[in-house]
Amino acid sequence: xxxxxxxxxxxxxxxxxxxxxxxxxxxxxxxxxxxxxxxxxxxxxxxxxxxxxxxxxxxxxxxxxxxxxxxxxxxxxxxxxxxxxxxxxxxxxxxxxxxxxxxxxxxxxxxxxxxxxxxxxxxxxxxxxxxxxxxxxxxxxxxxxxxxxxxxxxxxxxxxxxxxxxxxxxxxxxxxxxxxxxxxxxxxxxxxxxxxxxxxxxxxxxxxxxxxxxxxxxxxxxxxxxxxxxxxxxxxxxxxxxxxxxxxxxxxxxxxxxxxxxxxxxxxxxxxxxxxxxxxxxxxxxxxxxxxxxxxxxxxxxxxxxxxxxxxx
Amino acid sequence: xxxxxxxxxxxxxxxxxxxxxxxxxxxxxxxxxxxxxxxxxxxxxxxxxxxxxxxxxxxxxxxxxxxxxxxxxxxxxxxxxxxxxxxxxxxxxxxxxxxxxxxxxxxxxxxxxxxxxxxxxxxxxxxxxxxxxxxxxxxxxxxxxxxxxxxxxxxxxxxxxxxxxxxxxxxxxxxxxxxxxxxxxxxxxxxxxxxxxxxxxxxxxxxxxxxxxxxxxxxxxxxxxxxxxxxxxxxxxxxxxxxxxxxxxxxxxxxxxxxxxxxxxxxxxxxxxxxxxxxxxxxxxxxxxxxxxxxxxxxxxxxxxxxxxxxxxxxxxxxxxxxxxxxxxxxxxxxxxxxxxxxxxxxxxxxxxxxxxxxxxxxxxxxxxxxxxxxxxxxxxxxxxxxxxxxxxxxxxxxxxxxxxxxxxxxxxxxxxxxxxxxxxxxxxxxxxxxxxxxxxxxxxxxxxxxxxxxxxxxxxxxxxxxxxxxxxxxxxxxxxxxxxxxxxxxxxxxxxxxxxxxxxxxxxxxxxxxxxxxxxxxxxxxxxxxxxxxxxxxxxxxxxxxxxxxxxxxxxxxxxxxxxxxxxxxxxxxxxxxxxxxxxxxxxxxxxxxxxxxxx
Numbered sequence: 078x079x080x081x082x083x084x085x086x087x088x089x090x091x092x093x094x095x096x097x098x099x100x101x102x103x104x105x106x107x108x109x110x111x112x113x114x115x116x117x118x119x120x121x122x123x124x125x126x127x128x129x130x131x132x133x134x135x136x137x138x139x140x141x142x143x144x145x146x147x148x149x150x151x152x153x154x155x156x157x158x159x160x161x162x163x164x165x166x167x168x169x170x171x172x173x174x175x176x177x178x179x180x181x182x183x184x185x186x187x188x189x190x191x192x193x194x195x196x197x198x199x200x201x202x203x204x205x206x207x208x209x210x211x212x213x214x215x216x217x218x219x220x221x222x223x224x225x226x227x228x229x230x231x232x233x234x235x236x237x238x239x240x241x242x243x244x245x246x247x248x249x250x251x252x253x254x255x256x257x258x259x260x261x262x263x264x265x266x267x268x269x270x271x272x273x274x275x276x277x278x279x280x281x282x283x284x285x286x287x288x289x290x291x292x293x294x295x296x297x298x299x300x301x302x303x304x305x306x307x308x309x310x311x312x313x314x315x316x317x318x319x320x321x322x323x324x325x326x327x328x329x330x331x332x333x334x335x336x337x338x339x340x341x342x343x344x345x346x347x348x349x350x351x352x353x354x355x356x357x358x359x360x361x362x363x364x365x366x367x368x369x370x371x372x373x374x375x376x377x378x379x380x381x382x383x384x385x386x387x388x389x390x
Numbered sequence: 391x392x393x394x395x396x397x398x399x400x401x402x403x404x405x406x407x408x409x410x411x412x413x414x415x416x417x418x419x420x421x422x423x424x425x426x427x428x429x430x431x432x433x434x435x436x437x438x439x440x441x442x443x444x445x446x447x448x449x450x451x452x453x454x455x456x457x458x459x460x461x462x463x464x465x466x467x468x469x470x471x472x473x474x475x476x477x478x479x480x481x482x483x484x485x486x487x488x489x490x491x492x493x494x495x496x497x498x499x500x501x502x503x504x505x506x507x508x509x510x511x512x513x514x515x516x517x518x519x520x521x522x523x524x525x526x527x528x529x530x531x532x533x534x535x536x537x538x539x540x541x542x543x544x545x546x547x548x549x550x551x552x553x554x555x556x557x558x559x560x561x562x563x564x565x566x567x568x569x570x571x572x573x574x575x576x577x578x579x580x581x582x583x584x585x586x587x588x589x590x591x592x593x594x595x596x597x598x599x600x601x602x603x604x605x606x607x608x609x610x611x612x613x614x615x616x617x618x619x620x621x622x623x624x625x626x627x628x629x630x631x632x633x634x635x636x637x638x639x640x641x642x643x644x645x646x647x648x649x650x651x652x653x654x655x656x657x658x659x660x661x662x663x664x665x666x667x668x669x670x671x672x673x674x675x676x677x678x679x680x681x682x683x684x685x686x687x688x689x690x691x692x693x694x695x696x697x698x699x700x701x702x703x704x705x706x707x708x709x710x711x712x713x714x715x716x717x718x719x720x721x722x723x724x725x726x727x728x729x730x731x732x733x734x735x736x737x738x739x740x741x742x743x744x745x746x747x748x749x750x751x752x753x754x755x756x757x758x759x760x761x762x763x764x765x766x767x768x769x770x771x772x773x774x775x776x777x778x779x780x781x782x783x784x785x786x787x788x789x790x791x792x793x794x795x796x797x798x799x800x801x802x803x804x805x806x807x808x809x810x811x812x813x814x815x816x817x818x819x820x821x822x823x824x825x826x827x828x829x830x831x832x833x834x835x836x837x838x839x840x841x842x843x844x845x846x847x848x849x850x851x852x853x854x855x856x857x858x859x860x861x862x863x864x865x866x867x868x869x870x871x872x873x874x875x876x877x878x879x880x881x882x883x884x885x886x887x888x889x890x891x892x893x894x895x896x897x898x899x900x901x902x903x904x905x906x907x908x909x910x911x912x913x914x915x916x917x918x919x920x921x922x923x924x925x926x927x928x929x930x931x932x933x934x935x936x937x938x939x940x941x942x943x944x945x946x947x948x949x950x951x952x953x954x955x956x957x958x959x960x961x962x963x964x965x966x967x968x969x970x971x972x973x974x975x976x977x978x979x980x981x982x983x984x985x986x987x988x989x990x991x
Binding site: 092095096099100103104106114213214216217218219221222225226229233284285286287288290291292293294295296297298299301306309310324325327328329331332335336346347349350351353354355358361362365366369370383384385386 | 526
């Protein structure tokens with residue numbers, strides 16, 4: 078088991094390295110043009126060259142990258158070109174917002190989609206049709222469109238929730254819930270739709286297995302067999318889909334954060350890309366890749382916990 | 391029918407799919423919506439009443455009027471004209487992304503899947519890298535470098551989404567290249583290119599069309615999202631940008647929200663519904679055809695005339711010795727399976743039998759004769775869609791057929807035990823063997839954990855497992871098939887049931903193991919005096935174990951009586967043909983005409 082984790086972590090590290098290398102190349106390949114874009118068209122050649130020199134953009138790309146990598150490994154992701162703030166520090170405070178949003182969404186999506194998926198698989202008939210139709214629509218409609226209408230209906234028209242802004246959980250729990258409820262709903266619909274479909278499919282598949290009949294023939298009730306045996310066997314594929322959804326949620330959060338004016342990674346990214354603040358963009362990309370790698374590792378550990386074949390091989 | 395099944399002609403199949411889709415209301419709705427969108431996109435600004443970028447300060451945020459039927463936006467531009475122009479841009483942008491993704495994904499998938507080697511490795515790694523990042527983050531990063539261009543963003547998004555095609559094509563090619571007809575094509579001298587074009591592309595074409603519908607939906611969502619963030623070119627009207635304008639002015643002009651959201655939502659939903667309908671059609675096409683064929687075949691063999699009389703033989707000396715106390719009585723049992731089209735197919739056509747306490751009753755017939763269906767009916771565990779449509783099942787005074795789960799609760803698993811056919815698939819792979827033995831004892835008999843474990847270990851020892859504790863702690867995939875079957879037998883007898891239903895308990899085992907398992911079953915039966923309904927297709931097993939036997943064919947019982955009588959004087963031609971086959975297969979260890987039981991008496 079330990080070697081499994083170590084091997085996965087190594088593969089993850091290689092992946093993050095590859096992502097950082099590729100994105101660094103693409104982001105910094107512009108060289109002097111980057112300084113030109115920051116200063117605008119009217120700047121003189123000298124000022125552009127001077128800025129490029131100050132930012133280290135006149136160095137060879139490979140040298141710039143190794144420099145970035147060495148400091149990144151010690152936790153220093155550089156300094157924003159616009160605000161002069163440490164990228165690691167601003168990422169840290171922004172991540173708290175985005176992660177609380179995305180983790181809440183994942184937990185809620187997992188619980189709801191298991192419930193819906195099992196319901197659809199066991200009941201069949203019209204219940205199944207309704208769950209499937211809702212799933213299709215939830216999958217089809219973009220999350221930010223849902224977010225817009227949630228803001229209009231529940232925040233602007235009804236006034237039940239705040240339309241914008243974020244309160245950290247440490248400051249006030251009820252305010253935190255208030256600020257995060259609508260974004261979480263907006264984000265979770267798509268994930269619920271996708272995961273519920275998968276749960277439904279794997280539960281139907283697992284229910285038709287011979288061992289389900291045998292366990293029932295041994296006197297175990299259907300509900301017990303479904304929740305103890307079927308769900309455990311159906312859990313692996315569902316977890317895999319949840320992992321894919323998590324990556325999608327990180328992306329969806331970027332837009333939904335804009336709608337609700339939440340100071341998360343999304344807002345940081347939008348501002349940074351607009352202002353050509355490349356160290357911040359680089360930090361966001363790498364941080365996202367690290368999160369995705371960690372989540373994938375957690376998903377695999379979850380699958381190993383559910384399935385002894387994965388665990389023991 | 392065979393022409394449909396065997397003709398891979400691309401054009402005919404596509405027409406076929408389209409024709410089938412039109413018959414589905416949901417798919418028809420999607421096609422209509424998408425056709426409207428495509429027509430609007432094609433005509434675009436040409437049918438717009440105004441220039442989509444013509445601003446009129448006097449009309450800022452104006453509500454709908456006769457001249458401007460959908461009103462005006464924050465710059466006083468005509469909303470209808472912008473909507474029409476935006477449709478053109480949005481659809482064109484989606485097409486750019488799809489075409490990019492298609493070219494990259496399909497070509498890479500074909501090369502990687504067909505030639506393997508280093509390209510496969512590199513492409514798989516590239517896929518992993520691309521999928522490790524949310525698309526929108528990458529798109530934003532790209533924007534930081536190259537500025538805002540909707541077309542370039544869509545090319546990049548096409549690259550990001552190309553793994554969807556890559557994986558599809560890669561797995562299809564990997565599957566297809568194993569097929570014999572590819573070897574045949576290669577042997578007959580066709581070049582790789584022609585093989586790919588002819589065989590591989592015809593296999594992946596339909597899934598690719600389906601995938602494209604999904605990809606189109608995602609592209610429209612992502613593109614609208616980007617534009618909504620205000621990252622697009624402000625002079626190019628798009629749905630997302632209209633939405634942005636509307637949301638910014640939500641307090642002053644709420645009516646602006648409606649049209650762009652409707653365009654995005656309807657297009658996305660139509661694309662997803664269409665993809666779903668296509669998937670259903672593609673998945674359904676094969677099984678339905680097969681099912682219909684089976685139905686037709688069944689209709690041929692099933693005689694609609696009233697059930698012929700069962701040839702019943704009287705008790706002989708051996709069977710007369712069994713106390714005449716009926717434990718299980720089945721009367722007029724009919725079993726049918728519901729079909730998706732609302733009809734049902736009957737597989738058991740009214741059968742009756744009785745099993746006395748302590749009697750081992752063989753139920754023999756070829757596969758598909760309905761013997762397992764009869765056994766599952768007694769357990770109340772017919773597969774999905776199956777149900778008892780007529781007749782009664784009486785177990786020791788309790789009516790089971792049509793009875794609720796309540797009627798079964800005190801009986802199934804405690805008074806009736808079940809031994810399945812295929813040992814490996816009948817143990818839950820996710821739980822230890824011990825857990826699967828202990829759980830029913832605790833639930834059914836209310837034992838404590840320690841009691842149940844002690845009993846399970848004793849049972850494992852009893853069924854001849856050399857190291858019970860080790861097997862108890864093992865997972866099913868860690869033991870052999872013979873061991874697994876012993877575990878299942880231990881489980882079936884663990885509650886000291888009155889009746890064991892054994893469904894081909896030795897069929898899936900090696901010949902040597904078969905004999906051992908039969909010995910074990912015989913010993914356990916004699917030791918505990920259980921009655922047994924033994925389903926088998928093998929007269930050797932019947933001769934070895936049973937007191938009486940019933941012969942089943944095409945869902946009906948044809949002959950029934952003491953084993954020795956049937957072995958010596960079979961009357962029904964089907965019984966005779968089964969007996970003839972005894973020479974060809976199975977462990978027929980008892981001398982012909984004597985039962986093993988009898989030999990020992």
